[in-house]
Amino acid sequence: MVVVALAAIMAALAAPSFKSFVSGQRVKTAASDFAMTAILARSEAIKRNADVTITSVTAGASGWKDGWTVAVGGTALSQQQAYAGVTFAGPATAITYNGSGRLSAAVDTMTITGTDGSARCVAFDLSGMPKSSKSSSGTCP
Template identity: 40%
Template structure:
């Protein structure tokens, strides 16, 4: 009679070798993942800032009044607020691990959509790696733009 051996599975040695290989691959991938996350945080913060600037510009034209983009208490790194008079249109909290610096404390958009000042914002990771920073600038015409690198 034919007897089948149905014992299947992995030995402890095979499992340990597999775990060692996974650990080695994970340790290789971790630094690249940290760089990726840092880049995404900077990109997200710059998109949030540009979105707030575009909102302020369009609301100033729509409402035919001044709309202000102002830094939160403690600076731009803690966030910013878009307001028309006493009405708060949007509040954006700061992004952890990102430093936002600028020479201005607020930008006011007039009813014609023009900015009160030309401004530049440098968004950089807290690690201080300048190559991963972004520069968001606002021209006097009010149009925001973004480019890689410091301002």
């Protein structure tokens, strides 16, 4: 009985940290998935020598949480499902890579935030490569 009581106390103490851990992992996964999608779109644009577009399922900057689609012309190459417990703040319009693998227009940094306040940033350099990084302040530059 003593062992069961100690295990219950330990589990009760660990539960809040575990929630924070799970939320942080959701944010990390969402940021990684978005960055990998951008790498896929860039690669396909170079391979096909055509414009490849990443479009949020729902219009607007917060629509990215509902998922996104990578398409060339009218053909969908990849589709990401919605995320639960994560909010996105980023470009209000689609992201387009041209045939040289560069962005056709400057893209705002994507900020992905979890329910516990943890955040990650996905920024794009001049060549169009995305970079995911942890945000210490909860906001991205």
